Amino acid sequence: MKHLELFLFEIGVSIFYVKIVLGFVFSFLITYFSIPTIIKISKRKNLMDEPSVRSSHLRRIPNLGGIAMFYSIGICASAMAYELFDIYKFLFASMVILLYVGVMDDIVVMRAYKKLVAQIIVSGLIVIGSDIRIRNLFGIFGIYEIHYWLSVIFSIVTFIILINAFNLIDGIDGLAGGYSLICSALFGISYYRLGEYNYPLVILSVIIIGTVLAFLYYNLSNYRATKIFMGDTGSMLLGFLLAFTGICFIDIFIDKKLPGIPRYYLQSAPVIAVAILILPIVDTLNVIIVRLYHKKSPFDADKNHIHHKLLRLNLTHRRSSFYIIGYYLIIVATAYYLRHINVNLLLLITLFLGFFGAYIPDFFYKFQNDKLKSNIISKS
Numbered sequence: 001m002k003h004l005e006l007f008l009f010e011i012g013v014s015i016f017y018v019k020i021v022l023g024f025v026f027s028f029l030i031t032y033f034s035i036p037t038i039i040k041i042s043k044r045k046n047l048m049d050e051p052s053v054r055s056s057h058l059r060r061i062p063n064l065g066g067i068a069m070f071y072s073i074g075i076c077a078s079a080m081a082y083e084l085f086d087i088y089k090f091l092f093a094s095m096v097i098l099l100y101v102g103v104m105d106d107i108v109v110m111r112a113y114k115k116l117v118a119q120i121i122v123s124g125l126i127v128i129g130s131d132i133r134i135r136n137l138f139g140i141f142g143i144y145e146i147h148y149w150l151s152v153i154f155s156i157v158t159f160i161i162l163i164n165a166f167n168l169i170d171g172i173d174g175l176a177g178g179y180s181l182i183c184s185a186l187f188g189i190s191y192y193r194l195g196e197y198n199y200p201l202v203i204l205s206v207i208i209i210g211t212v213l214a215f216l217y218y219n220l221s222n223y224r225a226t227k228i229f230m231g232d233t234g235s236m237l238l239g240f241l242l243a244f245t246g247i248c249f250i251d252i253f254i255d256k257k258l259p260g261i262p263r264y265y266l267q268s269a270p271v272i273a274v275a276i277l278i279l280p281i282v283d284t285l286n287v288i289i290v291r292l293y294h295k296k297s298p299f300d301a302d303k304n305h306i307h308h309k310l311l312r313l314n315l316t317h318r319r320s321s322f323y324i325i326g327y328y329l330i331i332v333a334t335a336y337y338l339r340h341i342n343v344n345l346l347l348l349i350t351l352f353l354g355f356f357g358a359y360i361p362d363f364f365y366k367f368q369n370d371k372l373k374s375n376i377i378s379k380s
Helices: 002-010 015-044 065-080 082-087 091-108 112-129 148-169 175-193 196-219 231-252 269-276 278-293 306-312 317-337 343-379
Strands: 136-140 143-145
Touching: 015 065, 015 196, 065 082, 065 091, 065 196, 065 231, 082 091, 082 196, 091 112, 091 231, 112 148, 112 231, 136 269, 136 343, 148 175, 148 231, 148 278, 175 196, 175 231, 175 269, 175 317, 196 231, 231 269, 269 278, 269 317, 269 343, 278 306, 278 317, 278 343, 306 317, 306 343, 317 343
Parallel strands: none
Antiparallel strands: 136 143
């Protein structure tokens, strides 16, 4: 690799842009050509996702697409963004553990407590072992620097919530994949603008984009023979990687006063990160609040997710995903536009818009029902 860098330097080509192109192309191609084999094996071995109470599909579909995603990200990130694995020693180990747990859950369905234990181990490895944690709240609720162990606990909980939150929004075609693509693009652009020191994270974001694009080609397919879901393997992996990139994003804006490293400070950085990841955060919190209000266990399966509400309006999976992602992109744009206002006010506005979006389908559903009732009464 050093010889290649030297050669490219001599001809005036930046190795970073070569890695960007190669990372995107190879991540796309590896996923694209891996998935048909996984579909074939899944059907031959009867490793299919069975329709259930909370499912929004009616047919048996292969659900091991996450294996191709791990395969692609693991290979391409190791080759093109190897600096990440030097800096964060437990990053790859955490991904391997999530792969094992996800595949086990997709095939035999693991007990919830076993998955939680595995997620705690993974989160602990990356937070304590690699020191990826939320160190500072930038004045949110009057809190700035957080004590080390409080920071560790808070960061582990954040990882666990986001890993499971992405798993929960993976209920219709294109939603988890499409939203992950958007989040990776937003974080990648931000890292690129923040300078060369963050280029490995830019490359990781591009690799995720290439991988997810190839997966979406099959996930959004109208042909049953080529359709696949990412399963818990894919959703947990994406949730973990986006939590990782989100916390790294916040960390960049802390003025560490380290020699040789550019210093940045934007007080609204944590809220911008929340805005980018707002859909899984709001959807999960809203569902838990509704379940507790109705005196049900937070872990009970139901159809109170935002995507379920849009399906009740007789929208297709594609349209539902498009509307959800479109609305939450507006929230990101709003948070970015208002990034210089008081950080607590910005957080309040972001969360209000997030929860408001979760109830917009309910307003339309009620309007639809009232209109139908009035039509029936007028005809009678």
